[in-house]
Amino acid sequence: MKTILKNLPLFLLVCFSVNAQNLDKADKNYKNLAYVDAIKTYEKVAEKGYKSVDLFQKLGNSYYFNAKLKEANKWYAELFAMNQKVEPEYYYRYSQTLKATEDYAKADQYLDKFYALSGNDKRASLYKGQKNYKSTIDKNSGRYEVKITDINSKLSDYGAAMYGDQLIFSSSRESASMAKVSTKWTSNSFLNLYAAKRAENGSLSNPQKFSNSVNSKFHEDTPVFTKNMKIVYFTRNNYTKGKVGKDQEEVILLKLYRASLVDDKWIDIVEVPFNSDNYSVAHPALSPDEKTLYFASNMPGTKGQSDIFKVQITGDNTYSVPVNLTGSLNTEGRETFPYITEDNELYFASDGQPGLGGLDIFVTKLNKEGNPGGIINVGAPINGPMDDFAFLIDKPSRTGYFSSNRDGGVGLDDIYSFKETKVIELDCNQELSGIITNSETGEVLSNAKVTLFDENFKELQATQSDDKGNYNFSVECNKKYYVRGEKEEYETKEAPVKTPNKSGKTVLPLATAKKIREIKVGTDLAKTLEIPTIYFDLDKSYIRKDAALELEKVLVVMKLNPTIKVDVRSHTDSRQTFEYNDALSDRRAKSTIAWLIKNGVNANRLTGKGYGESQLINKCADGVECSEEEHQLNRRSEFIVVKM
Incomplete structure (x- = not known):
């Protein structure tokens, strides 16, 4: 069910x-x-x-x-x-x-x-x-020993909570004490909560009805108990005090209920106040400090078919406004069945995250605000081609249970036990740092304001660069951020960055230029104007359209400063012969000068020469193996101011 x-x-x-x-x-x-x-x-x-x-x-x-x-x-x-x-x-x-x-x-x-x-x-x-999700999942696989439990019926048995030495689970097995009532969604009996005896090795036995006051003639499902075992939150159809509630389509939705244990009886069964007749709320989970309640819902604001939400527990059945979990956890698919460990690890099921098929079980580490970090598929044999969900684990013993409708089971859904044999790293932390510099001189910029934004440009943190131009943020793994650098008299610089899905350090330098830039004899206008390489087609020297757009910047400066004289210097990398590179670079320098003259610069203000490979700026000489990026640094054009 x-x-x-x-x-x-x-x-x-x-x-x-x-x-x-x-x-x-x-x-x-x-x-x-x-x-x-x-x-x-x-x-x-x-x-x-x-x-x-x-x-x-x-x-x-x-x-x-x-x-x-x-x-x-x-x-x-x-x-x-x-x-x-x-x-x-x-x-x-x-x-x-x-x-x-x-x-x-x-x-x-x-x-x-x-x-x-x-x-x-x-x-x-x-x-x-x-796109390599399958190989990533394979790396996470093989960490569990899995076996089917002995309490499964021919129908649906799934979803569980530990309650002392018992496991409380949901089952649609027929009850002799009740007339058979079924749902036309699946034609199976409605779910009730059962309690099974739990042994130290995780085996289960002797399932019995849990509580007549909690169970009703409709569905009960997925309970969670407080540590003192005095309060339970559970899922039920919209059914209170013998009355059924329906939405506008005459559909009975799901709601969360709360009950208290008094004199060994569950009483005071009440709805949580953020339920509604018009959407479902289900599958509760409690944070380790029991101050936050997590659940699945399709309430307004849901990103997908169902999302995981949280509320702060502010009093006796009073709560804050529900909010979606942040980050990349919720998708347009189904995120459901949350479970939280004592170490603040959130396990959940999803068919929207990259997985092996149907619902897969994922895990993430919640930060101090209760929000998720990087998402990790727990791998096989917990996950498989069918639906796998309702995961819970006892951290000290590394044993637990999950549910699945995989082939080879007893019924429609079955409860499986497992032992975790290898712990995956969840405390994934990233340090995002960099240095703020002057893009023209390389000078470090201290006391620059550096702001960190999330992928939606929501401001997260702000700091100042230190006396060596350094900044530093503590960020999450596997997330996209934007970093903005600002300093008086300098242009604002902004850049995106994606942190990897593993602990470590990500470096993002920011280089910016002054708003008002000084031009003097010896200035290279290419650096001052941040002109990238002037590209020419292979073995050609004519000016391409993209190169012309960059040359427009030099043209504007020379027209605004009619006394400036510029020496155009063209360089190549070391590939080809010295003579060939010398001739090619000279043709390119002359072609650049011709373009500037054609567009209004007096010829007596321009000189130029090709230097071939004679002025390499790195190690990439003849016979030295270099990357394409390293060779690219040598293929450059310079516009040196020789007279003001």
Whole structure:
């Protein structure tokens, strides 16, 4: 039954059996989220040879939303075989189902198409920036020993919380004490909370109903307990005091509830105040100090199908306004099932981050403000081609549990135990530093204001460069920043930087020039005006259009200062013969002079010469192996002021 609670979107529909007789009724079932009944009719229609984009989309979606990715793959393949225009989202869904069949090469092809169609989608940009995601995940893999537990039923068992020597989990196994009530999303019984005995080695036994006051005739799911085990937060359908709440579409959504343990009974079951009849709130998690509550929701402000939010607990069932987690954690996909360790590590499930298929489990380190750093896929065998979610770990013993609908299980979803055999580095810290200099003279600039911005240009920190021109910021791994340098009488300089996904130091120097620049005899106008290399085509000496744009800067200065005389000096690298380079550079110097004269500079104000490879500025002489960048430094033009 996790398919209801973890799958797109975060809501549930309660309805009774409908015998779909035709396509119109199937469409009605689909609209009402009764996917099981919709599938029955749609497949009968498809078996008769009927084909349409709408039919294959709905068949694919009906399986996709039930986490049956391999079945969805069949119908999405039929959809794309029609070669009709479809929304970009279907390229992403198809790629997910291809991963479920472990066809990662084809999945990446459709992710490339998804990126081309929707490059602004964070899922697309994450994929584009991590195209080697599979090899990265492989490096993180092999750190867990996994085995299935003994408490699984033939239906759904998933999501868990440690409660003393018990594991509290959700199950849709039928109860003899209740009449069978089922959801038409999956046709399975609604979930209740069960308690299983937990042994020191992690094995589970003797599952029993947890609490009659907490369990209802609808869904209960994913509890989290305070350390003193006196308060529990849990997920339930919108059902309070025997009354069912529905949204405008007559859908029963999910809400968070809070209960207190008094005299061994759970009482005072109340909603949290940021619930709503119009969106879902589910899957609670508590920070180590129990002052912050994390959860999944599709409330207004959600970036994707569900995001992870947090609120500050300010009193007895009073809270701050919910806010999305910052950074690159939330995507246009599903982020759900948060779990936080004593070390402030946040584990969560996502199908928007680059993964192996379906929901994968990821981990990040929360900073002191409770916001995430770099995102790491925990790798196989925890993650696989299907849905993997609801991770929790006991840090001292390095043992824990997660849920999955992978092949080889007992039921629709099963609970697995694990032992972590190798700890991954999560305390990823980056130092961003640099030196502020005068771009003309190389002089270091002290007391310059240096400001750090995030990728959306929100100001994060500000500092001053020291007496040696140095600045320093403590930043997060795997994030994009902008750094701005400012100093009186100098131009403002700004540059982007992306920190790597590992601890270390990132260096970003900033060189800026004075707003009013002094020109005197000996000044190289190329440096003063920050003119890059004047490029010529190979073995040619005529002025290209891009070179002409740079020469315009010299032209303006010479027209504004009619007494200036300039010596044009052209240089080459050491490749080719000395004689060849000497002749080529001389032709280029003369061509540059001719262009300036043609555009209004008197010929008696210009001299020039080619120096070939005779004045190299680095080691790259004949016979010395150098990079293209090193050779480029020698291919330069100089405009030296020889008279004012």
